[in-house]
Amino acid sequence: xxxxxxxxxxxxxxxxxxxxxxxxxxxxxxxxxxxxxxxxxxxxxxxxxxxxxxxxxxxxxxxxxxxxxxxxxxxxxxxxxxxxxxxxxxxxxxxxxxxxxxxxxxxxxxx
Amino acid sequence: xxxxxxxxxxxxxxxxxxxxxxxxxxxxxxxxxxxxxxxxxxxxxxxxxxxxxxxxxxxxxxxxxxxxxxxxxxxxxxxxxxxxxxxxxxxxxxxxxxxxxxxxxxxxxxx
DNA sequence: AATACATATTGACAACTATCGATATGCTTG
DNA sequence: CAAGCATATCGATAGTTGTCAATATGTATT
Numbered sequence: 001x002x003x004x005x006x007x008x009x010x011x012x013x014x015x016x017x018x019x020x021x022x023x024x025x026x027x028x029x030x031x032x033x034x035x036x037x038x039x040x041x042x043x044x045x046x047x048x049x050x051x052x053x054x055x056x057x058x059x060x061x062x063x064x065x066x067x068x069x070x071x072x073x074x075x076x077x078x079x080x081x082x083x084x085x086x087x088x089x090x091x092x093x094x095x096x097x098x099x100x101x102x103x104x105x106x107x108x109x110x111x
Numbered sequence: 112x113x114x115x116x117x118x119x120x121x122x123x124x125x126x127x128x129x130x131x132x133x134x135x136x137x138x139x140x141x142x143x144x145x146x147x148x149x150x151x152x153x154x155x156x157x158x159x160x161x162x163x164x165x166x167x168x169x170x171x172x173x174x175x176x177x178x179x180x181x182x183x184x185x186x187x188x189x190x191x192x193x194x195x196x197x198x199x200x201x202x203x204x205x206x207x208x209x210x211x212x213x214x215x216x217x218x219x220x221x222x
Numbered sequence: 223a224a225t226a227c228a229t230a231t232t233g234a235c236a237a238c239t240a241t242c243g244a245t246a247t248g249c250t251t252g
Numbered sequence: 253c254a255a256g257c258a259t260a261t262c263g264a265t266a267g268t269t270g271t272c273a274a275t276a277t278g279t280a281t282t
Binding site: 033034035045046048049050052053065067068069070 | 231
Binding site: 144145146156157159160161163164176178179180181 | 262
């Protein structure tokens with residue numbers, strides 16, 4: 001089975017930034033609007049908007065407009081999907097890509 | 112509780128690349144040497160060495176010299192640690208950072 | 223319609239990343 | 253020790269990222 005690693009890259013990239021990790025954590029219990037998220041950081045409004053765009057485009061965060069505000073929330077399904085993907089590529093498995101290694105020996109060593 | 116998001120950034124950054132995700136997958140069942148990993152990709156030897164450095168410096172991959180070869184393996188503890196961190200920041204929790212949000216209402220909405 | 227507020231977009235820029243070819247280092251074997 | 257193979261490092265380069273100030277857009281209120 002060929003796994004589609006590239007499919008997960010945008011979400012993992014979205015998580016590979018300290019600011020965005022904190023935002024994900026902040027959204028784990030419910031919705032927050034941009035202005036309240038902004039208060040927790042020492043970054044400009046445009047920078048936060050940039051981070052929220054990366055998070056929403058990655059699918060990890062949902063954003064809905066509510067009048068003048070944007071309400072952001074965590075897309076739990078997507079987050080769980082990423083976690084499941086991680087778990088799958090870091091666990092031994094019967095159809096593992098490494099089984100294709102020509103010189104792999106019986107003790108799981110090659111070379 | 113203040114979480115140390117920054118602590119996990121190098122490992123997540125290491126995972127945010129298609130090539131390195133595939134390498135992690137290849138190492139999930141056992142050790143492989145650089146030359147065998149290289150065969151699975153269309154990249155130069157120096158580029159692979161660069162990726163292996165990022166993976167080992169992040170702690171996700173262990174590299175040990177074995178004569179002329181390097182034997183790489185997944186650091187399962189580190190991988191599990193990252194997964195546990197993800198799980199923790201994407202799940203509701205009593206000590207959640209979002210609970211500090213001034214305007215958070217009883218229905219977990221703010222604004 | 224004018225003003226104020228919330229958020230998004232733009233343009234600029236410095237820092238970082240992925241890549242390569244060339245070269246260096248380290249190990250093994252004749 | 254010389255040659256050859258495995259891996260690492262270096263220097264260059266094109267592309268990406270995170271940041272800001274300025275500006276634009278969208279919504280609510282007066």
